[in-house]
Amino acid sequence: MTPELQAKVERLDALLDSIAARHESVKLASSLAAEDMLLTHAILSRGVKIGIFSLNTGRLHAETVGMYDRVKERYGYDIEQFHPQPEAVEAYVRDHGLNAFYESVELRKDCCGIRKVEPLNRALKDVSAWVTGQRREQSVTRVELHEEEHDAPRNIAKFNPLADWTEAEVWDYLKAFDVPVNPLHARGYPSIGCEPCTRAIRPGEDSRAGRWWWESRDTKECGLHVTNIKIVAEEAPSSAI
Template identity: 45%
Template sequence: MDTYRLQQLNAQLKGMPIEDAIPFILQNIQGKKVFSTSFGIEDQVLKHYIAPYSDEISAFTLDTGRQFNETYEVFQRTLDKYPSLKIETFFPDEKDIREYVHKDGINGFYNSIESRKECCRIRKVVPLQKAIKGASLWITGLRAQQSANRETMDYLEWDEANQLVKYNPLLDYTLDEVESVVNKYGIPINSLYARGYLSIGCAPCTRAITKDEDFRAGRWWWENGKKECGLHIHAAKNN
């Protein structure tokens, strides 16, 4: 999709309620649409709005094999609340996991940033490529408030690496606004959230944060710098 068309659509989306924005996107972008969920609070809100369009949007999750049990619990509660919603699970390749553990150890990601990124690549990035194959639109729960490198995002962006358009419906939402939607509609959320896990990934790589810490501080807390796993860092501005 060309830059001018994305700019046009972004201008129309600004200020549009999400319940109107989802069908607007479906009408204006052709091809396969996918929605990725890690069962974080943002993704749970999106499921509420996407569920009525489950025939047009394919939902998926990446099971890294190192998830919290609480994540599986909210997975089931979500399906119970939204029976029309189908969520396909993608897993890492067993051979890749065996080779990684043989080389770096079962918890090798603690040893170096390179080892951690390789674990993320095997358990997340490679399965993601399978999940979004053939898609023209990828819907995410990213918010600008989550981290400094997400503040320059648009609702719709061209993802050069994956050759598709990424759609960030909750871009301008604050955490308070997300929580308000959850409370209004009784949307199930991960029970870890109330215990300070605002950003929930793999169990060995996630901890609770205090009220004074950055939103992403609980992810890979032993590292400094940007806290990303490789799923979204390649997103480019509309070019």
């Protein structure tokens, strides 16, 4: 490990310790992808009092679902899973079709709202802060990302400890600590979401190009990170809104 990465690791550990000390109830929202596995290791390997949950949308890749067992085997920890409300899923499929999210941004966001945003709100109902694995480098929707911010819609604190980390630094960490990673990464999936809404990226594309690839670059958020969407809406040229 280089001295530069070692310094970042030490700062990350100190930041996570500070978050846990400042907030009695705080959770990491894990997608089970690389950044969140880095944070999972940083939390569980040192016994930091930050809970970890995941949104099991019902449409995840089998490889992603398999990560629950890998975390259990490695760390002895059961990631808490939040599922969408069955009635809401059934109504969406009945009214629009199983894969209606391909038809419009509105229908895609409706699906994300049911399968991701509503379960997230339940997951965060009783906490005063949450942690994410977002990085500024990931996409145009995250270039203004702050390490600490206020989640206004939920009125809680939000932390992005990896905001200034590069993709190379993330992978150097994962290799240095032999952290289990989602097999999809080796197949060209740097960002991993629901199976029908995620594809492998092509050379030269940004890391989130495979998410909702049929949409324009500035709509590629699902509603979990509403601050990002607000920033893009304010700063994008009118032709992109």
